[in-house]
Each structure stands twice: as C-alpha cells, then as structure tokens.
Amino acid sequence: MTVLSGLLLFAMGIMAGIINSAVGSGSLLTLPVLLAIGVPPGVAVRTNTIGMMFASFGSAWGFRNETKKELPYLGPLIVATIVGAAAGSLLLLFTPSSALDWVIPILIVVALLLVIFQQRFVKAFSKNQAVLEEESEGTVGEPYKRPGLVGAMGLASMYGGFFTAAQGVLYMAIMGVGTGHPFKDVNPVKNFLSMIVNTVAALVYLIAFLFFGAEVLWVGVLILAAGGLIGGLVGSRIAKRLSNKFLKGLIVVVALYALVRQFV
Numbered sequence: 642m643t644v645l646s647g648l649l650l651f652a653m654g655i656m657a658g659i660i661n662s663a664v665g666s667g668s669l670l671t672l673p674v675l676l677a678i679g680v681p682p683g684v685a686v687r688t689n690t691i692g693m694m695f696a697s698f699g700s701a702w703g704f705r706n707e708t709k710k711e712l713p714y715l716g717p718l719i720v721a722t723i724v725g726a727a728a729g730s731l732l733l734l735f736t737p738s739s740a741l742d743w744v745i746p747i748l749i750v751v752a753l754l755l756v757i758f759q760q761r762f763v764k765a766f767s768k769n770q771a772v773l774e775e776e777s778e779g780t781v782g783e784p785y786k787r788p789g790l791v792g793a794m795g796l797a798s799m800y801g802g803f804f805t806a807a808q809g810v811l812y813m814a815i816m817g818v819g820t821g822h823p824f825k826d827v828n829p830v831k832n833f834l835s836m837i838v839n840t841v842a843a844l845v846y847l848i849a850f851l852f853f854g855a856e857v858l859w860v861g862v863l864i865l866a867a868g869g870l871i872g873g874l875v876g877s878r879i880a881k882r883l884s885n886k887f888l889k890g891l892i893v894v895v896a897l898y899a900l901v902r903q904f905v
Contacts (some may be wrong), residue, residue: 659871
C-alpha cells in the first residue's frame with residue numbers, strides 16, 4: 642500500500658466513522674477504497690470489518706446515555722444480532738473468491754441504492770410507522786421485543802456480518818417501522834447493535850486468520866481503526882454540521898469509482 646493510498650484510506654475512515662454515527666453506510670467509503678487499490682474482495686471485506694469495528698465503538702460510546710435506557714429491553718435483539726452476524730461472517734469465509742468477484746460489486750450496488758433512495762424508503766413506511774408509534778406510546782422499550790422485529794433484525798445482521806456496508810440504513814428502516822419510534826430515537830440502538838455485528842464478525846475473521854490462514858491486510862486494519870475511531874468519537878457532533886447531500890454524494894462518488902476499477 643502506498644503512502645497516498647494509506648492517507649486516502651485514513652481520511653475515508655474518519656468520514657465513515659462520522660457517517661456511521663449519523664445513519665450508517667460508512668463502509669461504502671472505506672470498502673471501495675480497499676477494492677480500488679487492488680485488495681481482493683474477500684480480504685477487503687475482512688480488513689474493512691475489523692478496522693471499522695473501532696469506529697462502531699466510538700459511535701456506540703457517543704450515544705451510550707441514550708442506549709442505556711433501552712438496554713433492559715434489547716436481550717432478544719442482541720441474541721438475534723449475534724447469531725445473524727456470526728452466520729453472515731462464516732458465509733463470507735466459505736464463499737469462493739471467484740464468486741466474491743461478482744457478489745461484492747452487486748452488494749455495493751444494492752447498498753448504494755439503499756443510500757440513494759433512503760428517504761423514499763422511509764416515506765413509504767411512514768404511514769405504518771405512525772400507526773405503530775401510537776400503539777407504542779408509553780411502552781418505552783417493549784416494541785424492541787416484537788418477534789417480527791427480532792427476526793428481521795437477525796436477517797439484517799446476517800447481511801451485516803457478510804458485507805457490513807449500509808447495514809445501518811437497514812437497521813434504521815427496520816427498527817423505525819418495527820417499533821414506531823422516531824428514527825432519531827432508534828439511532829442510538831442502531832449504533833449499539835452495529836457495534837455488536839462488527840465485533841462478532843471481526844472475532845470470526847480473527848479466528849479464521851489465526852487458525853485457518855484467512856488473509857487480512859493488517860496495515861489497512863490499523864489505518865481504518867485509527868481513522869474510524871476518530872470519526873466515531875466525534876461523529877455525533879460533526880454529522881449534525883454536514884449536509885445529507887454532501888455525505889450521500891461522497892458515498893456515491895467513491896463507490897462508483899470502486900465499481901469502475903473492479904471491471905476495468
């Protein structure tokens with residue numbers, strides 16, 4: 642990895658930490674950079690997941706007070722998140738490299754569409770959310786125990802364990818609709834569960850590296866860890882000052898560049 646590539650990855654790590662604090666999808670900045678500099682898809686996903694785990698720590702810590710009041714109700718969601726993340730990360734390890742060469746670009750496109758059409762996606766469910774909000778009034782964290790919500794979050798966590806990019810967008814949509822709580826209220830829980838997904842997946846990849854020779858670009862992990870932790874810690878403040886259009890535009894440009902590099 643060149644010095645220029647390292648600096649770019651560090652900068653994207655900081656931005657990814659900021660974006661993850663606000664809504665998620667920060668890996669759509671860091672993963673494409675790894676792919677663009679020639680890191681194989683499987684190695685890139687493992688490197689990105691382990692490195693961005695530290696960004697998720699920062700994001701979760703920034704919202705620790707908001708999450709604390711919901712924590713007694715999150716047991717089923719935590720279990721579903723752990724199981725889903727472990728399944729997704731194991732699936733990545735057992736997916737052939739030749740398959741990842743075309744699966745990862747497809748997932749990048751899917752994640753991009755989720756980011757680009759996020760507001761429309763939210764509005765499409767706003768009516769249902771309003772109904773659920775009335776039903777959930779006064780129940781504090783009880784809606785987080787709903788079986789449908791727990792099941793949907795388990796599947797979203799499997800996606801997160803396999804790919805990580807845009808998992809926060811999925812979490813916000815599922816929990817916002819499933820609980821009836823405003824999206825700003827489920828954001829702290831989203832950050833907490835994203836931290837769990839990244840940690841579980843990172844542990845799986847670390848074990849695979851130590852005992853089964855799964856390749857990880859450790860210099861990339863260190864760079865992303867440093868940048869992501871900085872972005873995650875300050876993200877809750879900075880994210881409020883950056884426009885959604887700027888963040889979304891940055892994600893789209895970087896991801897599209899990586900897609901072009903994958904096929905040229």
